[in-house]
Amino acid sequence: MYKKPVLNYLNSVIPKIVSIRELLTYASLLGLSAYVFLLVFQPFGTYNFEHAYKFSLLSGYGVILFVAYALISVLLRKKRGTIAIELFRIFLVLLLSVFLNFVYHGWFINQAPLQWNNLPYIGFYTLSLYSPIATIYFLLRVDKRHSYYEKNNSSIERLSIKPAIILSQMNDCHLGLVDIPNGNQSLKLLPSDFIFAKSMDNYCMIYFRKDGTVKKQMVRI
Numbered sequence: 001m002y003k004k005p006v007l008n009y010l011n012s013v014i015p016k017i018v019s020i021r022e023l024l025t026y027a028s029l030l031g032l033s034a035y036v037f038l039l040v041f042q043p044f045g046t047y048n049f050e051h052a053y054k055f056s057l058l059s060g061y062g063v064i065l066f067v068a069y070a071l072i073s074v075l076l077r078k079k080r081g082t083i084a085i086e087l088f089r090i091f092l093v094l095l096l097s098v099f100l101n102f103v104y105h106g107w108f109i110n111q112a113p114l115q116w117n118n119l120p121y122i123g124f125y126t127l128s129l130y131s132p133i134a135t136i137y138f139l140l141r142v143d144k145r146h147s148y149y150e151k152n153n154s155s156i157e158r159l160s161i162k163p164a165i166i167l168s169q170m171n172d173c174h175l176g177l178v179d180i181p182n183g184n185q186s187l188k189l190l191p192s193d194f195i196f197a198k199s200m201d202n203y204c205m206i207y208f209r210k211d212g213t214v215k216k217q218m219v220r221i
Helices: 003-010 020-041 054-075 083-109 116-158
Strands: 162-167 174-182 185-189 194-200 203-210 213-220
Touching: 003 083, 020 054, 020 116, 054 083, 054 116, 083 116, 185 203
Parallel strands: none
Antiparallel strands: 162 174, 174 185, 194 203, 203 213
8 A cells, every 4th residue: 555655755756975075974974963963962971981092082083984974975975876776775884883993883983803792782873873964965865856846847938839730731630739948949730749857957857759759859058
């Protein structure tokens, strides 16, 4: 019953992270958020942790989130931008962060050999620390999805489609055609043959019927 709506939601398109600058911006904000969270709330016994370089050591957890997000985002850079991929990104970032935090906590904080029985506890602490930050990040990405749709809808509305009357060479009657500008050329269709237009950034894909089949042609907006 709910399978189709859930799948449709997961397959919803959101803007991809394509530039290195955007990737590093997200990674920096996530890492900084983790560090500030530790400084302000000092959870999991951090308040009682005594060390001359306490705040410097705590910054390592922010650096780990920065590195984990950057690495996973590079691996997923060729994937299509969807909500499912974004959730998968968050899952992989949390998974990698758990392992890196485990290593960092053992070697740098405790300065002792790794004890694998501590991994579940580090995993719990990592999820408790990063989950609120990941939730805010996800909501921001979903908000970009709405902006993406609004931009596409406005692009479709800006598409200039004006009627024209031309003389048919097949008979003596006049046919009202839809004239769709496309650079120096134009695509002329009967209103009954026009199906719909799908905007893609600066281009628009026109779907129409011709010779009994559905065809498509890309035009520049």
